[in-house]
Amino acid sequence: MRIHLQIWRQAAPATSGAFESYTLDDVDPRMSFLEMLDLLNERLAAQGKRTVAFDHDCREGICGQCGVFIDGRPHGPGQGITTCQLHMRSFEDGATITLEPWRAEAFPVVCDLVVDRSAFDRIIAAGGYVSVNTGTAPEANATPISKEDAEAAFDAAACIGCGACVAACKNGAASLFVGAKVAHLASLPQGRVERTRRVLGMVEQMETESFGGCTLTGACEAECPKRISIRQIARLNFEYLRARLLRWLG
Numbered sequence: 097m098r099i100h101l102q103i104w105r106q107a108a109p110a111t112s113g114a115f116e117s118y119t120l121d122d123v124d125p126r127m128s129f130l131e132m133l134d135l136l137n138e139r140l141a142a143q144g145k146r147t148v149a150f151d152h153d154c155r156e157g158i159c160g161q162c163g164v165f166i167d168g169r170p171h172g173p174g175q176g177i178t179t180c181q182l183h184m185r186s187f188e189d190g191a192t193i194t195l196e197p198w199r200a201e202a203f204p205v206v207c208d209l210v211v212d213r214s215a216f217d218r219i220i221a222a223g224g225y226v227s228v229n230t231g232t233a234p235e236a237n238a239t240p241i242s243k244e245d246a247e248a249a250f251d252a253a254a255c256i257g258c259g260a261c262v263a264a265c266k267n268g269a270a271s272l273f274v275g276a277k278v279a280h281l282a283s284l285p286q287g288r289v290e291r292t293r294r295v296l297g298m299v300e301q302m303e304t305e306s307f308g309g310c311t312l313t314g315a316c317e318a319e320c321p322k323r324i325s326i327r328q329i330a331r332l333n334f335e336y337l338r339a340r341l342l343r344w345l346g
Contacts, residue, residue: 097122097123097124097125097184097187097189097190098119098120098121098123098189098190099119099120099123099132099184099187099190099191099193100117100118100119100190100191100192100193101117101118101119101120101136101192101193101194101195102115102116102117102192102193102194102195103115103116103118103148103194103195103208103209104195104196104197104208104209105148105208106197106205106207106208107146107207107208108206108207109204109205109206109207109212113205115194118136120132120135120136120139123135123184124184125183125184125185126183126184126185127183127184128155128180128181128182128183128184129166129172129179129180129182129183129184130150130152130155130162130179130180132184133148133150136148148208148209149206149207149208149209149210150162150164150208150209150210151163151164151209151210151211152180154180155180156180156181157177157178157180157181157256157321158256159256160178160256160257160258160259160321161258162178162179162180162258163178163179163198163211163258163259163260163263164179164195164196164197164198164209165194165195165196165197165198165199165263166179166182166193166194166195167193167194168194169264169319170198170258170260170263170264170319170321171258171260171319171321172186173186174186176321176322176323177321178256178258178321181321195209196209197209197210197211198211198213198259198262198263199263200259200262200263200265200268200306200307201268201306201307201308202215202262202268202270202305202306202307203215203259203262203263211259213257213259215270215305215306215307216257216259216270216273218301218305219270219273219274219277219298219301219302219305220277220298221301222297222298222300222301223290223293223294223295223296223297223298223301224277224278224281224294224298225281226281226286226287226289226290227290228286239285239286241284241285245283245284246283248279248283249279249280249281249283249284251324251325252275252276252277252279252280252283252324252328252331253276253280254276254322254323254324255272255273255276255277255280255320255322255324256321256322257273258321259273260316260319260320260321261273261315261316261317261319261320261324262307262316263319264315264316264318264319265308265310265313265315265316266311266313266315267308267309267310267311268306268307268308269307269308269309269310269311269316270302270305270307271302271310271316271329271332272316272317272320272324272326272328272329274298274299274302274332275328275329275330275331275332276324276328277298278294278295278298278328278331278332278335279328279331279332279335281294282294282295282331282335291335291339292338292339292342292343293339295332295335295336295338295339296336296339296340296343299332299336310329312326312329314326
C-alpha cells in the first residue's frame with residue numbers, strides 16, 4: 097500500500113507546531129497502525145531525522161496510551177477499538193491520513209502526538225481508590241455481591257483512561273471518565289464506605305483542572321473505545337447530588 101501522512105510535529109510544549117507530510121510506499125495492509133508509525137520512524141532515523149513521538153505501551157487495547165486523532169476521530173475510523181488495534185487494511189491504497197494529538201486544554205501537547213494526561217492521575221488520586229488494610233486476600237465469597245452490581249461494576253471498570261472522551265467532546269469535558277471511575281467503586285460494597293468522600297473529591301479535582309462542562313452531547317460515548325455508556329454520567333450526577341445532600345445534612 098502507498099500511504100500519505102499528514103502528521104502534527106511539535107518539538108516541545110512551548111514551541112509552535114505544524115503539519116509535515118510523509119509518504120510510505122510499502123505498507124502491509126496487515127500492519128497495525130502503530131507498526132506503520134514504527135516503519136515511518138525507522139525510515140526517519142535512517143535519514144538522521146527526528147522521529148515522530150507517540151505514546152504506546154501494551155499494544156493490546158488495554159493501557160489506553162496510544163490515543164491519537166486520526167482523520168478527525170479519536171483512535172481512528174474503527175468502532176470500539178484503540179489506535180493500536182486499528183489495522184492499515186482499514187484504509188484505501190493511496191489514502192492521505194491526518195494525525196493529530198488530543199486537542200484539549202486539559203491535555204497539553206508534550207511532543208508531536210504525545211500529550212500530558214496527568215490531570216486524570218490527579219483526579220484518581222483525589223478519591224478513585226478503596227482504602228483497605230493490606231494482608232492476606234479475603235475469601236472470594238466472603239463479601240456477597242449481586243449479579244446486577246457485579247455487572248454494573250465491570251461495565252464501568254472497562255474504562256482505560258485513554259482520554260478519547262475528552263478529545264471528542266466539544267467542551268473538553270471529563271465527565272464520562274470520572275463517571276465510570278465513581279460508578280465502578282460505588283457499585284461494590286468495598287467502595288461504598290468512601291463513596292461520599294470519593295465523589296466530592298474527584299469532582300472537585302476535575303473542576304480545578306482545565307476540563308469543560310458536560311452538556312450531554314454523547315460524543316464521548318460514540319468515540320469511547322470501550323463503549324462506556326453515557327449512563328455513567330447520570331450515575332456521577334446522582335452520586336454527587338447525594339453526597340452534597342449528605343454533607344448539607346451534616
